[in-house]
Amino acid sequence: MxxxxxxxxxxxKLKVYNSLSxxxxxxxxxxxxxxxxxxxxxxxxxxxxxGNCRTFISFDIIYRYLKYLGYKVRYVRNITDAGHLExxxxxxxxxxxxxxxxxxxxxxxIVQKYTVGFHKVMELFNALPPTIEPAxxxxxxxxxxxxxxxxxxxxxxxVNGTVYFDVEKYNSEKPYGILTNRKLExxxxxxxxxxxxxxxxxxxxxxxxxxxGPEHLMQWPSPWGMGFPGWHIECSAMSEKYLGKQFDxxxxxxxLAATHHTNEIAQSQACYHVSPVRYxxxxxxxTVNGVRMSKSAGNGFLPEELFSGSHPLLEKAYSPxxxxxxxxxxxxxxxxxxxxxxxxxxxxxxxxxxxxxxxxMSFSWTETGNTRTxxxxxxxxxxxxxxxxxxxxNMNDDFNTAKVLASMFELVPVINSIKDxxxxxxxxxxxxxxLMKATFKSYLEDVFGLKAVDDTDNTKLQGxxxxxxxxxxEAKGKKDFLTSDKIRNQLAQLxxxxxxxxxxxxxxxxx
Ligand SMILES: [Zn+2]
Numbered sequence: 021m022x023x024x025x026x027x028x029x030x031x032x033k034l035k036v037y038n039s040l041s042x043x044x045x046x047x048x049x050x051x052x053x054x055x056x057x058x059x060x061x062x063x064x065x066x067x068x069x070x071g072n073c074r075t076f077i078s079f080d081i082i083y084r085y086l087k088y089l090g091y092k093v094r095y096v097r098n099i100t101d102a103g104h105l106e107x108x109x110x111x112x113x114x115x116x117x118x119x120x121x122x123x124x125x126x127x128x129x130i131v132q133k134y135t136v137g138f139h140k141v142m143e144l145f146n147a148l149p150p151t152i153e154p155a156x157x158x159x160x161x162x163x164x165x166x167x168x169x170x171x172x173x174x175x176x177x178x179v180n181g182t183v184y185f186d187v188e189k190y191n192s193e194k195p196y197g198i199l200t201n202r203k204l205e206x207x208x209x210x211x212x213x214x215x216x217x218x219x220x221x222x223x224x225x226x227x228x229x230x231x232x233g234p235e236h237l238m239q240w241p242s243p244w245g246m247g248f249p250g251w252h253i254e255c256s257a258m259s260e261k262y263l264g265k266q267f268d269x270x271x272x273x274x275x276l277a278a279t280h281h282t283n284e285i286a287q288s289q290a291c292y293h294v295s296p297v298r299y300x301x302x303x304x305x306x307t308v309n310g311v312r313m314s315k316s317a318g319n320g321f322l323p324e325e326l327f328s329g330s331h332p333l334l335e336k337a338y339s340p341x342x343x344x345x346x347x348x349x350x351x352x353x354x355x356x357x358x359x360x361x362x363x364x365x366x367x368x369x370x371x372x373x374x375x376x377x378x379x380x381m382s383f384s385w386t387e388t389g390n391t392r393t394x395x396x397x398x399x400x401x402x403x404x405x406x407x408x409x410x411x412x413x414n415m416n417d418d419f420n421t422a423k424v425l426a427s428m429f430e431l432v433p434v435i436n437s438i439k440d441x442x443x444x445x446x447x448x449x450x451x452x453x454x455l456m457k458a459t460f461k462s463y464l465e466d467v468f469g470l471k472a473v474d475d476t477d478n479t480k481l482q483g484x485x486x487x488x489x490x491x492x493x494e495a496k497g498k499k500d501f502l503t504s505d506k507i508r509n510q511l512a513q514l515x516x517x518x519x520x521x522x523x524x525x526x527x528x529x530x531x
Contacts, residue, residue: 030089030412030416031089031090031091032046033046033412033413033416034046034047034089034415034416035047035416035417035418036269036299036301036418036419037301037353037418038298038299038300038301039199039274039277039300039301039302040198040199040297040299040300042201044417044418045299047268047299049091049268050264050266050267050268050298053090053091053092054091054092054093054094055086055091055092055093055094055268055269056093056094056096056262056263056264056267056268056269057079057082057083057086057093057094057095057096057263057267057268057269057270057271058096058097058098058255058258058259058262058263058267058269058270058271058297059075059076059079059095059096059097059150059270059271059272060097060098060100060255060271060272060273060276060280060281061076061097061098061099061100061150061153062099062100062134062138063100063115064099064100064101064130064131064134064135064138065115065118065119065130065131065134066119066134067134067137067138067322067323067324068134068137068138068141068322068323069313069315069320069322070306070313070320070321070322070323070326070358071273071305071306071313071320072273073141073145073323074273074303074306074347074352074356075271075272075273075303076097076142076145076147077145077147077344077347078271078303078347078352078419079095079097079271079301079303080145080147080148080469081348081352081419081421081467081468081469082269082271082301082352082419083095083148083150084148084466084467084468084469085415085419085467087466088462088466088467093151094151094152094262094263095150095151095152096150096151096152096153096154096258096259096262096263097150097152097153098153098154098155098156098254098255098258099131099135099153099154099155099156100156100251100254101128101131101135101155101156101157102114102156102157102160102238102248102249102254114236114237114238114248117235117236117237117238126237127237127238131155131157141323141324144323144327144340145323145340145343145344146340146341146344146469146470146471147469148469152262154258154261154262156249156254156258157238159254159257159258159261160240160249162257162258162260162261163228163229163249163253163254163257164229164240164242164243164249165257166228166253166256166257166260166287166291167183167228167229167249167253168243169291170185170228170287170290170291171183173290173291174189175189175190175286175290176228176290177221178244179219179220180219180231181231181244181245181246181247182219182227182229182230182231182244182247183227183228183229183244183250184219184220184221184225184226184227184228185225185226185227185228185283185286185287185290186221186222186225187204187222187224187225187226187286188204188221188222188224188225190286190289190290191204194286194289196224196282196286197282198282198285199277199278199281199282199285199300200277200278200282202278204224207224208223208224211223211224226250226252226279226283227250228249228250228252228253228287229242229244229247229248229249229250229253230247230248230249230250231244231245231246231247232246232247232248236248251280252279252280252283252284252287253287255280255284256284256287256288256291256296259284259296260288260292260296265288265292265294265296266294266295266296266297266298267296267297267298268297268298268299269297269298269299269300269301270284270296270297270299270300270301271300271301271302271303272302272303273302273303273305274302274303274304274305275305276302277300277302281300284296284297285297302353303352303353304352304353304354304355304356305355305356306355306356306357306358307355307356307357307358308321308333308357308358308359309333309357309358309359310357313358319333321333321334323340323343326338326343327339327340327343333360334360335360335364335513336360336364336514338363338367339367339473341370341470341471341473342363342366342367342370342473343363343366344468344469344470345366345369345370345468345470346362346363346366348421348422348425348468349366349369349421349422349425350422351418351419351420351421351422352419352421353418369429370470370473371473372429372432373425373428373429373432373464374464374470374472374473376431376432376435376436377460377464379435379436379438379439380435380456380457380460381457381460381461383435383438383445383453383457384445385445385446385450385453386444386445386446396446396447396448396449397443397447397448400434400443400447400448401447401448401449401452403434404431404434404448404452404456405452405455407427407428407430407431408427408431408455408456408459410423410424410427411424411427411428411459411463414427415467421468424463428460428463431456485516485528488507488511489518489526489528491503491507492504492507492508492518492526493526495507511528516528516529517529
């Protein structure tokens with residue numbers, strides 16, 4: 021990407037909310053013009069859930085915007101394919117082995133299956149792939165080396181083949197709860213008492229390396245015997261390998277801050293004596309009709325269920341672009357509430373915006389020999405330029421996509437008035453039209469990553485509709501009005517109107 025003076029100007033204006041300082045800070049990268057970005061990726065032992073998708077889509081937009089500003093971004097998002105136990109604090113079974121036994125598969129078959137599925141969902145959401153996607157199982161050596169260094173530095177100990185991080189020792193020198201602004205005493209209070217059989221010295225100590233029993237399907241040799249890495253060490257080892265001991269941005273869902281990210285900071289400090297991350301960024305959670313989304317609440321639908329409308333809570337199918345747009349309407353640090361009503365409103369909003377965008381791109385300025393015509397409207401022209409300028413201003417304010425969309429929607433009536441010929445396209449200056457087209461294109465396609473909601477498979481829809489209409493005709497022929505009315509009414513709910521024509525024919529139209 022060629023850097024313009026404008027993008028250098030914009031780069032220096034970007035403000036990022038840093039979870040570590042709990043304030044918005046001017047973003048200054050370690051190396052000018054470059055950004056190192058690390059995002060905790062999925063644990064691939066089951067389908068990716070929607071809350072994770074929100075995190076990945078939010079960081080996709082952040083990644084895209086940094087590129088739009090002219091940064092060269094190295095975006096690392098890992099695949100957790102080993103070592104993530106049932107509980108975040110080492111208790112319980114290894115997620116991969118457990119699932120493998122249930123499904124009678126090799127652990128690596130599980131990993132492959134869900135990695136492929138995850139990539140497919142990300143592609144449907146039009147999320148760009150990261151520049152590096154390292155897997156934990158491919159970096160066992162790096163994790164062992166880091167654990168050994170932490171032991172050598174005196175912040176970890178070995179008990180019976182398992183390596184534990186000594187939180188209290190670390191906390192005597194550096195504040196362990198710095199990321200979520202909590203004192204060790206408070207954290208201890210929130211943790212269960214250790215059972216008599218526990219081999220850990222302190223309740224908050226966590227495993228860097230875990231001894232594997234013979235029944236364990238995935239295990240590797242280490243200086244401490246056969247075992248597998250703890251979950252937290254993976255991100256510390258891989259981020260250091262690809263981005264350095266200190267890098268610019270680390271992101272993830274806010275549920276990772278209190279344990280996983282807190283431990284990442286402690287590990288890197290204990291190993292390299294440097295705080296690993298300059299800007300910590302966290303996305304907020306999803307709720308469904310006001311209730312936190314979770315499997316146990318029965319409202320944790322999967323992306324596929326959303327796309328097919330197959331979950332009982334969903335009234336219809338919602339396209340990936342519909343969902344992406346819906347997410348863009350809320351700032352990434354606010355909770356996002358899913359409801360049929362909100363998704364359907366987003367669907368209409370996206371259509372309205374995309375229709376206006378298509379119109380805008382079809383407009384051409386009428387040459388008259390002058391740069392402006394008699395129809396020129398200074399006030400309108402200034403309003404357009406101001407609103408277009410707000411796109412960057414709002415993105416520079418901690419990536420406020422919601423506000424950008426608000427400014428965009430203010431321009432939709434202008435576009436529609438040009439279409440209706442209530443105002444002339446020449447009411448704006450030629451350069452303004454060029455700027456408007458370029459800005460809309462950059463934002464909608466490059467930064468927001470939206471695509472035309474395909475009226476695609478219209479041929480398939482035609483076929484399906486013909487089938488439905490045939491069935492309805494047959495039902496009417498048999499005087500089965502219950503069925504024929506049911507078909508008509510249910511289609512109406514989907515926004516498809518069926519009309520009975522004279523002579524027994526039927527036609528249909530989509531709202
Ligand atoms: Zn991580």
